[in-house]
Amino acid sequence: VRRYQAPDEYPFFPDVLQQPLLSPVAYPHLLHANDVNVNPRLHREYIDRILPTACGQSAEQPENYGSAATADVQCLQALSRRVHFGKFVAEVKFRAEPERFARLIRAHDTAGIDAAITDAAVEKKVLERLRLKAKTYGTDPSLPAGGKIDVEAVVAMYENIVIPLTKLVEVDYLMQRLVGTEWEHREL
């Protein structure tokens, strides 16, 4: 259904995509050309770090393999979309201060770019909002016990994996941001 034609969706297995049944949508052109795609890394982190924290033994029963795989696809695609939003964030930051970023990019100063895009206060607010959402949606309100998930594990997953990967996307995107633009060679 043309999911991977949307500018905020990235396939994990691009080699086996089929032709969409729906005709293309004319999306607005917001990003600079780039080939940033951290899905292979996200896929590995999901298996090595996210799943072991999130899942107990119950998912190990063969009856669950099918539905677990279906849920995995939804989780991975949602995480991928969230992480690749970093491109739009980076584009906005670049447009706000093009000269500052052009200097850092031309100096290959990835640490400097990482520092320039980091806003600790915003990250803290994101984690607080996430904690509140995990608490709200991860609760069965009709049960006295309530909580169904480990809220702090969700927050830690965001803090240790989702936010760093998002920033990696931002940095990688910015490293390609000057190609073919006036900023590539302009004197700074």
Add this chain to the structure above:
Amino acid sequence: VRRYQAPDEYPFFPDVLQQPLLSPVAYPHLLHANDVNVNPRLHREYIDRILPTACGQSAEQPENYGSAATADVQCLQALSRRVHFGKFVAEVKFRAEPERFARLIRAHDTAGIDAAITDAAVEKKVLERLRLKAKTYGTDPSLPAGGKIDVEAVVAMYENIVIPLTKLVEVDYLMQRLVGTEWEHREL
């Protein structure tokens, strides 16, 4: 992923199912043989009554066709599973009072069966639990306004469509329950 081999999953388009990649699971045999499947009716109700109540104009934009269709599949399959749980409920009720149900079934007294399986107090509790869940999950806790969905529309959908269809499944299942059993011809 062998979804439709599970005894609580019913396909909407059985004619286009492919062979599962996973090997079969040995599910416990709990139901009497039957061919009850109300998916065609649920599909119609979904389009004619559920969607018009649930959706505003926003879903009408072509950008949303693909993701809306994906969400439709999830909603329909969840509703179908819930409605066909009626078979398990009916089986338990039959086993508790086989002679009573055998009389009603042999008399083709579907109204009597419907009355026998109806528990108004339980239905009321189901709707209350649903209202609480719709309120909890249909809220963005980080927004002051909070509610994102029309909770009463969700409750009405359950009251007017899901519960009646579940009872229809129960009645239809029971109408086939005696075939090939001692109750088919035994003197009552």
